[in-house]
Amino acid sequence: MNAARDWRGLLFVAPFLALYSLILIFPLFRGMWLSLNRVDLFGDGHFVGAGNYIRLANDPVFATALANTFKVTLMIVPVLTLLALLLALALNNAGRGAALIRGIFFSSAVLSVTIVTLIWRFVLAPDAGLLGELWTSLGWEPLAFLSDPDLVLPAIAITTLWWSLGLPMLLFLAGLQQIPQDMYEAAALDNASRWRTFWRITVPSLRRTIVLVVMLQTAAQLQLFGQAQLMTGGGPSGASRTAVLFLFETAFGRWELGYASAAAEILFLIILAVTLTQYWATGRATGAQGAH
């Protein structure tokens, strides 16, 4: 009876499980297996053990790509979190104007990366771009954002900020709506200043949302790809090549599928480690808060 019921239950989830295995579980393990082989698009290749990983460890291009990825993530995530929070605070009221502005800020999030990068190439182009014109009108030499190795990552970061602001802002707005109004009233009766109310009531109440936004954005930005590929193609001389761009070039430019898979596994482990560390650190902070 029991076994029969379990068996029938399985039928209901079977379609999902089949699809899930086919498009997620299988590729995951297939990728792991590929990373241990030397493979190109034609033929099965041959087993090389840790060979790909050893090669990666000694590959300066991969090291630069990883460093670029970390740099651009660090440029984006803190600023994005802060900007989204400030925007949400400013727009967290019921007025019709606020609703309109919320819509405008979110609208960039629905654009595809192609359009976003197109817009920002117009903005950033030194000769005829918006910023170039501005610089010229102020009598300065226009900055070559996309061809200066020191400016290219900040330029990509700004583009990404503009593109990605909508979702974190919405998450913060949702978080703010969850804070009961009577807590603010209690704080008002407790004679708390606006600043103190923000730090002692609003921020602690948004703690979960802040953790969520930071983790989601970290995982997303460590996989930054489209902006770099479309705006600079990784240049100048690899200054904006990110980890995903590296493995894209390796897999679909040089057809080294095994080597690219190994790079993907490394990136996967890095993202896993970073997000778990963030989760663990914030969890511990709460524990300490509770105990003191």
Place this chain on the structure above:
Amino acid sequence: MTLGLLDQRAEFLEPFVDDRGPAIAPLTASATCPTNPRREREKLATLELSNVRKAYGETLVLDDVSLAMEAREFVAFLGPSGSGKSTLLRIIAGLERADGGEVRIDGERIDQKPPGERGVAMVFQHYALYPHMTVRENMAFGLRNAKVPKEEIEARVAEAARVLEIESQLDKKPGQMSGGQRQRVAIGRAIVKHPKLFLLDEPLSNLDAALRMRTRVELAQLRQRVEAAFIMVTHDQAEAMTLADRIVVMNDRRIQQVGAPMEIYSRPANTFVARFVGSPAMALAPASLVESDGGFARVRLGSGAEVETRVRRGRLPAEGALQLGLRPEMVSVTPSGGGTADAKVVLLERLGERTLVYAHLPDGQQITAEDKGDSRLRVGDTVGLAIDGAAAHLFGPDGAGHHAEAAA
């Protein structure tokens, strides 16, 4: 004598008889006077509301409300939802701004001040505790903001925790506590501020029935220990009757009546108060004056039955329809034909010590009568109703109440 709330819990059976009042140490340092402090400060009004008006857009919610509270008085704002009672409380707290009128505490005008500087503390209906702070931090937060010295904060928190018996809970967070404990923390957060006025917004409505009774008793005792006035908003007349010195009955944007609980019950100012206070509600029967000897009004009900009241005839308006107000205890059950009128029983409520008899007079008028606990009546029976006209109320065409003169 150390009388924490716990010491008295054994005496809950006689909770409202607290003849040791003067011997119980009040909570605040200022209340060091050995005898009844209430008497000494009698003249100073704690709170004065004059002509308070409030509208949300086109909708008027408070229309010209005026009220004066005595020092250490416990006043209940009683009324149905939408009567404006919560809005009035929030105006006193400073959470809403009145469109007109003045609010004064101890003679000082406060309606322009921010909530934190008014000398009031509020206990919110849903407690509104800070979930990320411990109980101790919750209680200390307001004092820290007011720059009270650290030792003083600790002393006050410890004292409040002792009185409320939450000493062992001080390092917990609200989420780890039961509803009753959270309620105590919310009260504690108010107590530590040593306010001149406590504002309680439906403080018992979130508790289950047993806890509500207990907390009600504790509030009554707390009030003996604290040198402050209380305002409680409630829609529960039992809470208002048992806790308050005076009840402010509100309906339809206005104060309907202000009075001691028994005064509200026995001399309702109008038909609204008459029907809102008392359970089950007072029955109101259309009635017309008939000729009678003496100075008291005699009325005839729609069914033809006549009732001799003890309401002075001269007090009643010269013309217009009257209503006879009868509480269940004024109507008793007799055999058919033996009372003022015959009626048909439509519903019985057996409450144990008494039975409420809902009956219809021949013209369809509903009257609620009271019978013994072991009443043999059944639905559908025809009974006689003996109306005690000497206690009955009369209401004029404007709804104003006219009451029986006390028997000489």
